[in-house]
Amino acid sequence: MKVTSAEIVISAVSKKQYPGDFLSEIALAGRSNVGKSSFINKMINRKSLARTSSKPGKTQTLNFYKINEQFYFVDVPGYGYAKVSKKEREAWGRMIEEYFMQRENLKAAVLVVDMRHEPTVDDQHMYEFLSYYEVPIVVIATKLDKIGKSKRAAHLKKIKQTLQLSNEDIVIPFSSETGEGKEEAWRVLQQFL
Numbered sequence: 676m677k678v679t680s681a682e683i684v685i686s687a688v689s690k691k692q693y694p695g696d697f698l699s700e701i702a703l704a705g706r707s708n709v710g711k712s713s714f715i716n717k718m719i720n721r722k723s724l725a726r727t728s729s730k731p732g733k734t735q736t737l738n739f740y741k742i743n744e745q746f747y748f749v750d751v752p753g754y755g756y757a758k759v760s761k762k763e764r765e766a767w768g769r770m771i772e773e774y775f776m777q778r779e780n781l782k783a784a785v786l787v788v789d790m791r792h793e794p795t796v797d798d799q800h801m802y803e804f805l806s807y808y809e810v811p812i813v814v815i816a817t818k819l820d821k822i823g824k825s826k827r828a829a830h831l832k833k834i835k836q837t838l839q840l841s842n843e844d845i846v847i848p849f850s851s852e853t854g855e856g857k858e859e860a861w862r863v864l865q866q867f868l
């Protein structure tokens with residue numbers, strides 16, 4: 676996909692603020708610091724449109740990025756940050772539930788995991804949550820550049836096992852450093868648009 680325009684349209688805290696133009700949406704989820712913003716920025720050829728690492732205490736928002744006037748990437752605030760208070764965690768839960776349960780424009784979710792490590796319990800919960808709401812899921816295993824070529828297959832296998840993926844589920848190895856996986860990611864995501 677050739678990205679010719681990308682702009683943030685709204686940082687929403689509630690349903691009332693979601694865009695009303697009925698364009699398709701692809702949501703992006705992942706634990707804090709996994710490389711989600713870097714993934715978005717790489718996909719849209721921007722250095723820093725998507726903000727990196729939302730720290731606890733900051734307002735947690737769903738960020739809607741309009742791409743090519745055609746669809747949205749919806750950046751879901753990262754999870755699994757140990758220092759987040761119970762209140763913040765609950766607010767996060769309510770916000771994502773409100774979005775994933777009811778959003779008709781939502782076509783697919785990208786779950787970004789760290790290819791170096793086994794998915795965390797939070798990753799597993801996010802995967803189960805998305806499956807429960809019957810959102811098609813594409814797993815992006817990022818930071819591919821940090822793993823030696825001979826070890827890549829074993830890491831992918833571990834990710835599939837831990838998330839209990841079936842053979843039809845899609846996992847794309849990706850690197851925001853080198854751009855590996857970008858074409859495949861677009862090819863797959865375009866099918867949902």
Ligand code: GDP
Nearest residue numbers: 707708709710711712713727728818850851852
């Ligand atoms: P977010 O909190 O999930 O949005 O994570 P960021 O995109 O801010 O990335 C967290 C850190 O990981 C930053 O220091 C990035 O430079 C680094 N990072 C992200 N993706 C990659 C990648 O594919 N390869 C490498 N080597 N580093 C990455």
